[in-house]
Amino acid sequence: MAEKKGNLSINSENMFPIIKKWLYSDHDIFYREVISNACDAITKVKKLDSMGDFALPEGYRPRVDVILNDKDKTVKISDNGIGMTAEEVEQYINQVAFSGATDFLEKYKDKDATDQIIGHFGLGFYSTLMVADRVDIDTLSYQEGAHPVHWTCDGSSEYEMEEGQGRTSFGTTITLHLSDDCLEFCNEYKAREVIQKYCSFMPYEIYLSKAQEDRTETVKESEKRDDDIVLEEIKPEKKEADKKPAGEEASSDTKDGEASKKEEEQKEEEKKYKIKRRPELLNEIHPLWMKTPQECTDEEYKEFYRKVFHDYKEPLFWIHLNMDYPFRLKGILYFPKLNIEFESAEGVIKLYNNQVFIADNIKEVIPEYLMLLKGVIDCPDLPLNVSRSALQNDGFVTKISDYISKKVADKLAGLCKTDRENYNKYWEDISPFIKYGCLKDDKFCEKMNDYILFRNLEGDYITLPDALKISDEEKKAETAEGENGEKVEAEVVDEGTEKPDDAENTEQQEDRKESEEKILYYVTDEKQQSQYINLFKEQHMEAYVLKHNIDVPFMQQLESKNEGVKFRRIDADLTAAFTSETSKEKEKEFEESATKIAEMMKKALGKDITVKVQKLKDPKVSSILTVSEESRRMQDMMKLYQLNGMNMGDFGAEGQTLYLNADHPLVQYVMGHLQEEVSGKLCQQLYDLAKLQNAPLSAEEMTAFLARSNELMMLTLPKTE
Structure with a gap:
């Protein structure tokens, strides 16, 4: 077969149904697309005016009008933009995917015409065919001598075009004759909802009105506009000032007379007019994020937050993003005030492209952990797909995400350095963002490492570096306090059989490793672990409150990123700081009792x-139960499997150690009466009392504990004959 080359043929009759059905996932998107095209048309004519290629008429006000007619089942979207000639309609409308915006940018690429042009693909107009049985275009070009053009299409690949009668001034009007299953879009409330969703911050005023508007409003003469449709002039009523007694008038001086005259003039009402209800303005053309941070006040930031996110709790603080190189990006990120005990931490980041809403929470642009925040981001350089509903895979998007993450980290670090008091105050609310960010983003974790705070038992906030310094100081104090005890222990070891060199080296290595560790103690439940907390407070030792689910993986992250750092719950061990020295004879006696x-x-x-x-140094404490940190963390991990029906029972019980206080009367009684039945019950009671400070008792354990408590209390009653 001979080699052959040619062009692929695309049948428009087959292509149109695909565009209508599959180009956009949401039918309401046509409002965004057509209004975006209208804004582009206005931008173009303003650009031509600024370059001297066209002179806009005096008093020109750029605007887009959306006119609903539920009787005729139509929606009209009209602009006073650049308009089109018949040749341009042929080029931009009749040729699918030929973008007028792209063509304009190419023509004026050397004249900085790129600002605020929204369209790129030449397909947005065809979104109208998803909701309309017929679409009409009436347009008049800005060019001198241009004739109006009327174009109509019923959704097939055929169209009709002729000289139009619908426009007398430059601009374009698109009329959608809605299909029966899409009549909701000519409903005033639905139209307002959709337009405000997509177009709340578009750069030109968008007005909504009804064709058969029978509602009226009354305005003062000073408020009347040239485009108001006056239905009736309301004549003012002059109200006379209260008459004063003749004698009083005679005694009034000139100044009082002037005041009285002024008062009478003020009582004359201003002329009013009854007018046809004005079109409703739906958007704000100068959103806060388009301003520089220096132009914005705190009250403006708060008002914008309330308006956009409908959250009337004030945000803690915010970050104003403003970047022009290597990409254009503006936005505001708010840190909301959350009660993380009772609220799901879900935020909203709204993504815009040239002030046109694209979507909420696009994960390619917004780092996952920042989805807990609320904010808006506007990036004209986003590589959008054809439907403008998602992003193309692009390394450029990763750069945007990295930039946002860096700005957030810089803001938090700066706040900690320059406004520590407020940073401390915000910590409980912002810590979920920071901890989650550290878990998800190594670069963010590295930047925030020195600005992570821990709340101690006194309610003070300590940075990680300061907490590590305190840990070192406590270890030195504990070592100094226990030196005598360590020497006695060494002597006991020396009296025994000599250990092999390998074993000795291993022990030395373990001891050295442990001595180099920086241990941070933490609390997960300030009420349940109150006994341990009291021990720490009495010995002036630091412990930090880490009680949220995210703290478990977060601690592991800090341990892996900071060499020598170890976290232990305050009930994980009993340090030498809590015990008193004992003689060798007593130690042997205690060991024998403990075995029994x-x-x-x-x-x-x-x-x-x-x-x-x-x-124990605290004589009031009878028993303490500790669970090794390794065992507890394993239990936390295995809880995930319990959700899948796995019964772990008392998994991790081998990590438990029960410490009995030899100075407590109950323990002394047990050691002196080991053969008596009551001692067995007391041992169980001491265990349960210690466990209650560690974790809740199971239903069976609680039942046994209550029954045993009653039995032991009965023993205290005087015996009756």
Whole structure:
């Protein structure tokens, strides 16, 4: 077969149904597309005027009018933009995907005509065919001597075009004859909702009105406009001032007389007019994000937040984005005030392109963790797809996302440095954003590492570097306090059998590693863990409140990013700071008692429990239960599997250690009466009391605890004969 070359043929009759049905996912998008085209037309004629190629008439006010006619089932969208000649209608309307915006930009590319041009693909107009059985265009070009053009199409690939009668001034009017299943779009409330969704901040005024408007309004003469349709002039009524007694008038001086005359003049009402209800302005042409931060006041930022997000709780603070290179981006990001205990942390980031709404929460542009914020971002350089509903995959988008993340980190760091008091105040609300951001973005985590705060038991906020310094100081104090005890322990070891060199080296390495660790203690429940908190406070040791679900992975993240940093819950171990020194004889006695009590516990509880008897500095504490940090974290992880029906039971119980205070009377009684039945019950009671400070008892455990409590209290009653 001979080699052959040619052009692909596209059948418009086959193509149109595809465009109508599949180009846009939402039918209401036609409002955005047609109004965007109208704004482009206005931008073009203003650009020509600024370049001297055309002179706009005096008093020209750019505007777009949307006129609803539910009787005729039509929607008219009219502008006073550049208009079109018959040749331009042939080129831009009759040729599918030929963009008038792109053609205009190409023609004036050397004259800085790119600002505010929205369209690119030449397909937006055809969105009208999704909702209309017929579409009419009436247009008149700005060019001198141009004739009006009328164009109509019923949704097929055929059209009719002739000299028009509908326009006498330059601009374009598009009339949609709605199909029966789309009549909702000529309803005033629906039209307002859709237009304000997509076009609230378009650069030219958009007015909504009804063709059969029978509603009226009354305006003062000073408020009357040239384009008002006056129905009736309301004559003013002159009200006479209250008459004063003759004697008083005679005694009034000239000044009083002038005041009286002025008062009478003020009582004369201003002339009023009854007019046909004015078209309703639907948009704000100068949105706050288009201004520079220096031009905006705090009250304007707050009002904009209330208006756009319908949230009447004031935002904590905001970030105003303003960038021109290497891409154009403007916007405002708000940090909302959240009650993360009771509210789902869901924000809204609205994405705009040249002040045209594109979508909410586009993940390619907005880093995932910033979806908790509320804000608007306007980027004219976004690589949109044909329907302007999503982004093309583009490395450029990643740069935008990185820039936004960097600006947020810079703002937070600056706030911590320059306004620490407010940063502390905001922390509980902004910490979910920051912690989630650290988990999702390594660069963000690196920038924020020194500005992460921890709330201590006194309610003060400490940065991570300061918390690590405090940990070092506490370790030095604990080492100094326990030096004598360490020497005694060393002597006991020396008396025993010598250990192999390898074992000794391993122990030394472990000891060295542990001594280099910077341990930060944390609290997850200030009420339940109150006993441990009291111990820490009495010894002037720091612990930090980390009680939210996100804190578990966040701690692991900090440990992995900061060498030597370890987090331990305050009930994970019993440090030397909480115990008193004992003699070697007492230590041996305590070990023997602990072994016997552990056996007693195993029989009563049905599981192995490590028991240690030590002297605690707080004589009021009878027992303390600790769970190793490794075991607890494993339990937290395994909770996820319990959701899938896995029963983990008492998984992690091997990490539990029960400490009994040798100075407490109950413990002393148990050690002195190990063979008595009541001692077994007291051991169980001591375990449950300690566990209550660690975690809730199960239903079975609570039932047994209450019954046992009653039994033990009965023993205190005097015996009756």
